[in-house]
Amino acid sequence: MTSDRTAVATGGCQCGAVRYALYVAPENAHACHCRMCQRATGGVFAVLAGAKKKDFAWTKGEPGVFASSNLASRAYCRDCGTPLSFSYN
Numbered sequence: 001m002t003s004d005r006t007a008v009a010t011g012g013c014q015c016g017a018v019r020y021a022l023y024v025a026p027e028n029a030h031a032c033h034c035r036m037c038q039r040a041t042g043g044v045f046a047v048l049a050g051a052k053k054k055d056f057a058w059t060k061g062e063p064g065v066f067a068s069s070n071l072a073s074r075a076y077c078r079d080c081g082t083p084l085s086f087s088y089n
Helices: 035-041
Strands: 009-012 019-022 027-032 046-050 056-060 064-067 072-076 083-088
Touching: 035 046, 035 083, 046 083
Parallel strands: none
Antiparallel strands: 009 019, 019 056, 027 046, 064 072, 072 083
16 A cells, blocks of 8 residues: 555664654644653653554564553564554554
């Protein structure tokens, strides 16, 4: 489905094991300072921007996923631990 689309942005983890592509401009960029985002990043806040799942694809590797609360899941690199995504369940 994504092979005929042009990525607007790409990224991935620090070690390069997991990569992703975003096929639309991200929306609603914001800094979240909730306790779960602080724990997930090890910092004071997490910077997040949204897109629909159909406009996002993992292009290399498979991230680990954990339920950080009963509302949301977070993806990360199993090799280097880089936080990669947040999604509501």
